[in-house]
Amino acid sequence: MLNIKAVRANPDFYRRGMEKRGLPSRVIDEVLELDARKRSMMKEIQDLRHVRNTVAEKVAAAKKRGEKADELLAQMAEVNRKIEENERKLREIDEKLLGLLVKLPNPPHDSVPDGDSEEDNAVVREWGEPRKEDWMKDHVDILESLGLADLETAASVAGARFYYLFEDLVLLNWALALYGLEFLRKKGFKLVQPPYMLTRKIMEGVVSFQDFEDMLYKVEGEDLYLIGTAEHPLAGLHAGKILDGRILPLRYAGVSPCFRKEAGAHGKDTKGIFRVHQFEKVEQFSFTKPSQSWDEHEFLISNAEEIYRNLGLPYRVVNICVGELGPVAAKKYDLEVWMPAQRKYRELVSCSNCTDYQAVGLEIRYREAPHVEETEFVHTLNSTALATERTIVAILENYQRRDGSVEIPAVLQPYLHGISVLKPAGR
């Protein structure tokens, strides 16, 4: 959610941000007005509580002397009534204010392109030679001829967008995860196996309101949601803590299954394993000082690029336009890999700087050094390192040969115990 102190300190920055998002800048003035009312009400309540405390002390003193304190008690009743009334008013104001702060989006970075569709995304970099031979098949056909997956049975036991993988594809999937973890470990990231379910309180700090409906699975009868990505539990790792600024940036590499409803994606990528309800992913997550986060954003996307170069998959990096940018991120790069059969670049990596938006909701702060008085919210960033099932799709399509076999990228072979080629069933 929005950082109220920052809004107060720099309202024009937030007015501009809302306008870039297509919202009227007056929403910020509503926020400021509610904030002012809230604080003056708090002051009033605090003053009344001060009266209560001093009168209570007098009552104690009187009782100790064995005197009656009827007048004091009557005064106390009146003060308490007034406090209760004001507390009710404060709750009302606070709910309105919080409702706005949670609903309003993170102001986008100046470099975020305007526009509201995919065509408005700005291509930042391209790498590799896209293959465009006419004979190339899509991953669904390749999976079928390899005989290493069963999508039909998965649909009958679990529904659409599920899959069974078999044999070499199982190994390939874990090889990708292991390769991603090893890559990040060498870069100094701390490896994390996180919880796969989180409470509502944590989820509220991490995702937008809309995600609860469109993305997250709720566990029936429990205050728990299945994670949509390791980003969610990693963000919660330091919830409620004040970090020592000297240890920032803090970098984590999480690996986990990811569960997504994909509501609102009807008709898109209905076949195959590109868009599914459940997949594995290695995720980068950083906690930084505000002054570090834009460099960190470039660092995270550069790691993802290095991974896809090492895998030999042609890609481009795009700067996502404001209309496609979720409310939580201030800027987002996607890394899109070339898919020969579709003749399109498709998203495999998403790399976001959420600035202080998640940190405010989760109350993750830092101070420059121990015993420095001021605290400030950290910035959080997340980026895919390697989404394994989507990467399998990319490998199948880009590494396919005329005879129907599929070569395995060299960097994965140390994890595959001698498997270097996938061959069509019965050959």
Next chain:
RNA sequence: GCCGGGGUGGCGGAGCGGACAACGCGCAGGCCUUGAGAGCCUGUGGCCCUUCUGGGCCGCGUGGGUUCAAAUCCCACCCCCGGCGCCA
């Protein structure tokens, strides 16, 4: 899931209806020292108001309740430890 014990600052640990949440460790600053250490002094949860100096409120797992007054009493929930049960 059941029975018992417990959740207090970064950590250990007192207070168990009314006076500053004692004391210790750790950490930071200062004095001392050629330097380090020891020793001594000071500080070390959050928020609000006002300013640069103070004042106030909140805070003892979370949320309610009782009371003039709750860390302290009552209720519900969460978590931790031990035992029993179940279990990959």
